[in-house]
Structure formats: C-alpha cells, structure tokens
Amino acid sequence: MEEFLKQYLDPKFAITFAYLIKIFCIVIPVMISVAYLTYFERRVIGFMQSRIGPNRVGFFGLLQPIADALKLLFKEIILPAKSNNFLFFLAPLLSIAPALAAWAVIPFGFEMVLADINAGLLYVLAMTSIAVYGVIIAGWASNSKYAFLGSLRSAAQIVSYEIAMGFTLVGVLMCANSLNLGEIVMAQQGGISQWYCWPLFPLFIIYFISAVAETNRAPFDVAEGESEIVAGFHVEYSGMAFALFFLAEYANMILVSILAVIMFLGGWMSPFSFIPDGIFWLLVKVAFVLFFFIWFRATFPRYRYDQIMRLGWKVFIPLTLIWIIFIGAMMQTDYAEYFH
Amino acid sequence: MAEIKNYTMNFGPQHPAAHGVLRLILELDGEVIQRADPHIGLLHRATEKLAENRTYIQSIPYMDRLDYVSMMMNEHAYVMAIEKMLNLKVPIRAQYIRVLFDEITRLLNHLLWLGCHALDVGAMSVFLYTFREREDLFDCYEAVSGARMHAAYYRPGGVYRDLPDHMPQFQNTRFSRPNVTHKLNENRQGSLLDFIDDFANRFPKHIDEYETLLTDNRIWKQRTVGIGVVSPERAIELGFTGPMLRGSGIEWDLRKKQPYEVYDKLNFDIPVGVEGDCYDRYLVRIEEMRQSINLIKQCSKWIRVNPGPVISDNQKYAPPKRQDMKEDMESMIHHFKLFTEGFHLPKGEAYAAVEHPKGEFGIYLISDGANKPYRLKIRAPGFAHLSSLDEMTKGHMISDLVAIIGTQDIVFGEIDR
Numbered sequence: 001m002e003e004f005l006k007q008y009l010d011p012k013f014a015i016t017f018a019y020l021i022k023i024f025c026i027v028i029p030v031m032i033s034v035a036y037l038t039y040f041e042r043r044v045i046g047f048m049q050s051r052i053g054p055n056r057v058g059f060f061g062l063l064q065p066i067a068d069a070l071k072l073l074f075k076e077i078i079l080p081a082k083s084n085n086f087l088f089f090l091a092p093l094l095s096i097a098p099a100l101a102a103w104a105v106i107p108f109g110f111e112m113v114l115a116d117i118n119a120g121l122l123y124v125l126a127m128t129s130i131a132v133y134g135v136i137i138a139g140w141a142s143n144s145k146y147a148f149l150g151s152l153r154s155a156a157q158i159v160s161y162e163i164a165m166g167f168t169l170v171g172v173l174m175c176a177n178s179l180n181l182g183e184i185v186m187a188q189q190g191g192i193s194q195w196y197c198w199p200l201f202p203l204f205i206i207y208f209i210s211a212v213a214e215t216n217r218a219p220f221d222v223a224e225g226e227s228e229i230v231a232g233f234h235v236e237y238s239g240m241a242f243a244l245f246f247l248a249e250y251a252n253m254i255l256v257s258i259l260a261v262i263m264f265l266g267g268w269m270s271p272f273s274f275i276p277d278g279i280f281w282l283l284v285k286v287a288f289v290l291f292f293f294i295w296f297r298a299t300f301p302r303y304r305y306d307q308i309m310r311l312g313w314k315v316f317i318p319l320t321l322i323w324i325i326f327i328g329a330m331m332q333t334d335y336a337e338y339f340h
Numbered sequence: 341m342a343e344i345k346n347y348t349m350n351f352g353p354q355h356p357a358a359h360g361v362l363r364l365i366l367e368l369d370g371e372v373i374q375r376a377d378p379h380i381g382l383l384h385r386a387t388e389k390l391a392e393n394r395t396y397i398q399s400i401p402y403m404d405r406l407d408y409v410s411m412m413m414n415e416h417a418y419v420m421a422i423e424k425m426l427n428l429k430v431p432i433r434a435q436y437i438r439v440l441f442d443e444i445t446r447l448l449n450h451l452l453w454l455g456c457h458a459l460d461v462g463a464m465s466v467f468l469y470t471f472r473e474r475e476d477l478f479d480c481y482e483a484v485s486g487a488r489m490h491a492a493y494y495r496p497g498g499v500y501r502d503l504p505d506h507m508p509q510f511q512n513t514r515f516s517r518p519n520v521t522h523k524l525n526e527n528r529q530g531s532l533l534d535f536i537d538d539f540a541n542r543f544p545k546h547i548d549e550y551e552t553l554l555t556d557n558r559i560w561k562q563r564t565v566g567i568g569v570v571s572p573e574r575a576i577e578l579g580f581t582g583p584m585l586r587g588s589g590i591e592w593d594l595r596k597k598q599p600y601e602v603y604d605k606l607n608f609d610i611p612v613g614v615e616g617d618c619y620d621r622y623l624v625r626i627e628e629m630r631q632s633i634n635l636i637k638q639c640s641k642w643i644r645v646n647p648g649p650v651i652s653d654n655q656k657y658a659p660p661k662r663q664d665m666k667e668d669m670e671s672m673i674h675h676f677k678l679f680t681e682g683f684h685l686p687k688g689e690a691y692a693a694v695e696h697p698k699g700e701f702g703i704y705l706i707s708d709g710a711n712k713p714y715r716l717k718i719r720a721p722g723f724a725h726l727s728s729l730d731e732m733t734k735g736h737m738i739s740d741l742v743a744i745i746g747t748q749d750i751v752f753g754e755i756d757r
Contacts, residue, residue, distance in 0.1 A: 048465060049469070050469070050472060145347070227356045228357065230356060300557070301458065301554070301563055302559070304737060305737065306737065
C-alpha cells in the first residue's frame with residue numbers, strides 16, 4: 001500500500017497516510033464488533049433467561065446498538081459539582097485509549113499486523129495495565145463515595161490479576177521462545193494438537209478466568225457491583241463519557257479473547273491441516289471465547305471483593321508458578337518436544 | 341500520624357438492593373460495616389389510622405397493600421381477627437380454599453424473595469426464572485378474584501366466591517403468533533383446579549432448576565455460608581418469626597403450633613436450619629416451597645370432591661345471594677345494610693395471627709361496638725427482622741449487607757405500613 005501511495009504523494013506523507021488507513025481498518029471493525037457484541041450479549045442472555053431481548057429496532061433488533069449509541073451521544077454529560085473537571089474527563093479517555101492502542105500488535109493473519117514489534121506481548125501487558133488508571137481516576141475525580149469504593153475495588157482486583165495473567169504469559173513465551181504475537185501463532189502450526197491449550201492447560205484456564213476478572217465482568221464485577229455499589233467507578237458519568245467506559249470494557253473483552261486465541265488456541269490457524277488457515281478461524285474462535293464471557297454472566301453469582309483477592313493471590317499465583325517450573329523442568333527432559 | 345476516621349455512607353432509599361425504600365446510614369471501616377442504622381417510614385401510608393375510619397369490609401383492600409408480595413395472607417389475618425370476635429363459623433370448603441391460596445401466596449412470596457436475593461448476590465437468571473413461575477400464580481389470583489395482585493378475595497365468613505370452572509385464555513393480538521398463543525393456552529383448558537394441579541406437578545422441576553444454579557454453586561455458598569449468623573437464643577430474643585427463626589434451628593410454625601383453618605388436617609413438614617446463616621435460611625425457604633406444593637395438592641384434591649358453600653350463611657356478616665335479593669325482602673335489607681353501614685363488632689379485642697411467608701403476621705383489633713375498629717394494630721414480621729440488621733451485619737462487608745437484606749426478605753409495605 002505504501003508503494004501505491006508513493007506514486008501520488010510525497011514519500012514522507014505516504015508512510016503516515018498508509019499507517020492512518022491501517023489504523024482505521026483496525027479501529028472501525030473493532031468499534032463495530034463492540035457494538036454488536038452488546039447486541040450479541042443481550043440476545044444470548046435473553047435466550048438463556050427465557051425472554052426475547054432486543055428485537056424491535058431494525059431486523060431482529062440489529063439496529064439496536066446504533067440506536068443506543070445515538071441515544072448516548074445526544075445525552076447531556078452531567079458534571080458533578082464538586083468533581084475535578086480535568087480528571088473527570090481524562091478518566092474515560094484513559095480507559096478507552098489503551099484499550100484501542102493494544103490492538104496495534106494483534107496479528108489477524110500471517111503478517112497481517114499493524115506494528116510487528118518483537119516485544120508484542122509486553123506491549124499488550126503494558127497497555128492493559130494503563131487502563132486501570134482510568135478506573136482509579138474516574139472513581140477519585142467523581143468525588144462520590146460509591147465511585148470511590150468502586151475504584152478502590154477495581155484497582156486492587158486488576159493489580160492482583162495482572163500478576164497471575166503475566167505468569168500465564170510467561171508459560172506461553174517459554175514454549176514459543178518469542179514475545180512476538182505473530183511468532184507465537186506460527187509456533188502452534190500443525191492442527192489442533194499443536195495448540196498451546198493442551199500442554200499449558202492449567203495456564204489456559206487461569207488465563208481465561210483472570211481475563212474475566214481483568215475486564216471486570218461477572219462473576220468478578222465487584223467494581224461495578226450493580227446491587228452493592230450501584231455502578232461503582234462510573235456511577236457519576238452520563239452520556240458519551242459513560243459510553244467511553246462502556247466501549248473500553250467491551251473492547252477489552254474482545255482484546256483478551258483474541259489474546260487467548262492467539263496464545264492458546266492457535267490464532268488464525270485452522271484446527272485441521274487439510275482446511276486452509278485464515279482470519280475466518282480467528283473470528284470464529286474469538287466468538288467462541290466471547291460466548292463464555294456471556295454465559296458466565298448469565299450463570300454465576302458475584303464474588304465478594306475479598307474472595308476475589310483470595311482466589312487471585314492464594315490460588316492462581318501459586319498454581320501458575322508451579323506450572324511454569326514444571327514446564328521448565330519438562331523442557332530439559334526427553335519430552336521437551338511436547339512443550340515447543 | 342493522621343487520625344483514621346470511619347466513613348459514613350448513605351445507602352438508599354434509591355438503591356438497587358434497598359428492596360423498595362430502605363435507607364441505611366452505614367458507618368464503614370474500609371468496606372467493613374461498623375454500624376448499620378436503618379431509617380424507615382418512607383412508605384408510611386397510615387394503614388392503621390385509615391382502618392379506623394372505614395367499615396370492616398372496606399379495610400380489606402388496604403391489607404393487600406401491606407406486604408404487597410403476599411397479599412392474601414394479610415387479608416387472612418385480618419378476616420380471622422374479625423371472625424374471632426364474631427365467633428363466625430367459616431364453611432369447611434372456604435377453609436380449604438383459604439389454605440390453597442395461602443400456600444399459593446407463600447410460593448409467590450418465596451419466588452420473589454429467591455429471585456431478588458439471587459439478584460442481589462449477582463445471579464441474574466434466577467430472577468427471571470422465578471418471575472416466569474410467578475406469572476402463572478398471578479393468573480390463579482386473576483381467575484379467582486379478577487385482580488392479579490391486590491385480590492381482596494377473603495371476606496369475614498369465607499371467601500368472595502367459589503373457584504371458577506374455566507381459566508381466562510390468552511387472545512391473539514397483532515403481535516402474537518397463533519401457535520404461541522395456542523401453546524400458552526394449553527394448560528388453561530380446564531378449570532382453575534386443573535391449572536393449579538398442572539402447576540403443582542411441574543413446579544418441583546423448576547425448583548430443581550433454581551437449585552442447580554445456586555445450592556451447590558461455590559460462589560453462592562461463599563457468599564451465604566456463615567453470613568449473618570443468628571443463634572437460636574438470640575433469634576427468639578430479637579422477636580424473629582417464620583423462616584428467619586426456623587433458619588436458626590427453632591421449630592416454630594403457627595400452622596403446626598396454633599393450627600388455624602384446616603392445617604391440622606393436612607400433612608406437611610416444617611424445615612429447620614442448623615447454623616442460622618443466610619445459606620440455611622435459603623435452604624429452609626426452598627424446602628418450604630416444596631412443602632407448599634404438597635399442601636396445594638392436598639387441598640386441590642379435597643376441594644375437587646367436596647362441593648359446598650364458600651361463605652357463611654349468616655347474612656348479618658356475609659352478603660346474601662344475588663338471586664335471593666331479587667325475591668326476598670330481608671335479603672335485600674341485609675345487602676343494603678352490609679354495604680352501607682357495614683356490620684358492628686361486639687365490644688372487645690382480639691388478636692389473630694397467620695404464618696405469613698415472612699413470619700408471624702398478626703392483627704390486633706379493638707372494637708368499641710361501632711361499625712369500624714377503635715384501633716387496629718398490625719404486627720409485621722419484617723419490622724422485627726429489620727431491627728436486627730445492625731446486629732446481623734456488624735463486622736461484615738458491604739456485599740454481605742446486601743445478602744443479609746436479601747435473606748431477611750424485607751418488604752416495606754408491611755414495615756412502614
């Protein structure tokens with residue numbers, strides 16, 4: 001694409017322009033999938049709860065997310081009288097920006113990636129960690145007791161699950177010998193048996209649960225805790241400012257699902273070698289993982305805040321550590337090939 | 341070092357877990373509750389005072405609106421108090437119908453409790469499942485009284501009318517599909533009793549469904565086991581009744597201990613808990629639902645084969661038949677007197693209580709011989725339960741507070757009256 005643009009533009013502009021186009025090609029589909037993830041969620045939960053869900057706006061309610069977005073766009077953003085205005089508006093931006101920035105290193109297919117950097121995995125971890133500042137600042141700047149409690153809960157939860165999540169990723173990079181997400185996928189070539197979800201099965205499960213906790217989804221949604229602290233950190237937000245938190249939550253959900261697929265389920269690789277690989281497989285697997293998020297929400301009661309902490313620190317972190325040592329030890333034995 | 345102060349937070353009245361209009365002033369140390377101070381009165385409608393200005397029959401609909409999720413039970417205590425003062429005999433069929441609808445009401449209440457309790461603890465689906473079943477029970481209310489919630493079905497001396505022979509059907513509209521409507525009407529072809537029997541047969545499966553989602557769920561257990569523990573001695577001291585008392589292991593149920601209507605002729609068990617925590621109270625109420633189904637089946641079986649009057653034939657207190665009014669002068673006078681002046685109660689006082697889904701619901705009535713009460717006092721079980729909230733929540737976290745409010749099964753209609 002750069003070569004094509006260079007024919008018409010100054011070469012300096014051409015590179016920037018090409019990147020801009022690529023960014024749009026990622027961000028717009030992500031935003032559309034976020035919108036339709038909400039629709040998917042409402043329909044699936046509706047089905048699970050023996051009710052209908054949105055089916056009035058457009059065919060089968062397909063225009064519902066757009067109607068919701070328009071509604072939020074036109075709503076007034078109410079500013080609490082005693083809030084810190086600058087931080088109050090900074091917080092939603094701080095949570096949406098990293099949620100979108102992390103997509104830069106996600107490979108959608110072979111060489112189909114915006115920034116093919118070697119420390120891709122670290123970059124993703126760094127970006128998802130920044131998102132917690134949005135939550136903390138939102139709770140602090142609102143100057144509301146409920147929001148404050150919500151942000152405290154959320155901060156503690158995300159920090160502790162980040163560690164467990166980080167350790168599961170260590171297992172993956174030990175197997176793949178690379179931090180580059182594209183190379184991690186390529187290391188899982190050769191059908192379903194080569195995917196990392198088998199040798200790293202406990203890590204896969206822990207990663208997935210941590211991912212649910214990391215995105216503040218049920219049953220770990222204590223930061224929002226509808227029935228306890230009403231809406232937690234974003235209780236004072238309305239209109240588009242609230243919508244940004246909402247978008248960030250769903251964009252993060254898709255992000256952690258796509259990471260789960262890339263690291264444990266073979267990314268864009270097809271499960272059987274006789275079927276061609278492609279982005280189609282990536283989408284199918286991500287949809288499959290996302291379905292679990294929704295299924296959890298319809299099934300489980302909510303954990304208490306201290307129980308979440310206990311699960312993270314006393315169960316997940318020791319378990320991941322043990323499994324990493326186990327993998328390291330196995331790699332020195334004759335069975336090493338099963339772990340590469 | 342700076343002095344560390346506790347944090348005071350206003351919980352409610354506009355709060356999703358406030359079950360209406362509960363307002364709590366919480367004193368928090370971090371997330372741990374040091375003191376919970378319930379402020380009530382936001383739903384006060386002066387029912388007791390209103391009753392002093394109305395004839396006895398006119399007050400029945402106010403009783404529905406006390407605990408607005410167990411409507412007929414409130415009426416039951418009220419009409420029982422009147423019957424006690426008048427020594428009015430209730431026909432046996434009416435007694436069975438009352439028990440039948442008391443148990444339907446118990447199901448209505450426990451289903452709402454289960455759904456809201458689960459929703460408070462975060463399990464969303466149970467709420468919608470229980471409301472699906474509540475819909476059928478509301479249809480029973482509707483078939484028998486015309487109203488889906490506030491029935492005003494019990495009258496001094498019996499019930500308003502006999503059970504109907506047919507169920508109302510769903511009609512096709514331009515939004516509904518005929519095959520769906522047909523399916524909805526499938527179990528509504530016979531009489532109300534057929535519909536109730538059909539419900540009683542499928543309902544245990546629905547209870548199993550709720551139990552698969554909750555009873556053995558690790559998260560549910562972590563959230564309820566050991567939360568809000570009340571010792572048996574303390575439960576009695578605090579004036580607990582109903583499942584709150586039985587959850588602590590005290591076997592006390594007015595249906596067994598002071599049988600009213602035909603409960604002594606029916607076969608049922610009283611479940612009791614062991615630990616006195618939220619989980620035990622949950623199990624007690626689940627088992628009560630199963631026992632209620634059992635009672636409903638027994639009543640329905642008896643009512644099918646024993647026709648008879650459903651309201652007393654003492655026309656001083658119960659309205660005469662419409663047919664008689666056309667031909668009989670005296671009946672017409674009775675009717676006129678009953679619906680204008682109302683009946684007079686002899687001078688005196690009476691207390692009647694029923695085993696309400698929430699506990700002992702009592703009506704204390706004082707009459708000075710007029711056609712309206714001199715004083716009516718309502719003993720609401722939820723009031724005693726709510727007053728123990730501070731004690732039950734001390735040292736627990738905010739999330740547990742929500743679970744404890746749920747387990748107390750609080751409805752503000754009866755607490756604020």
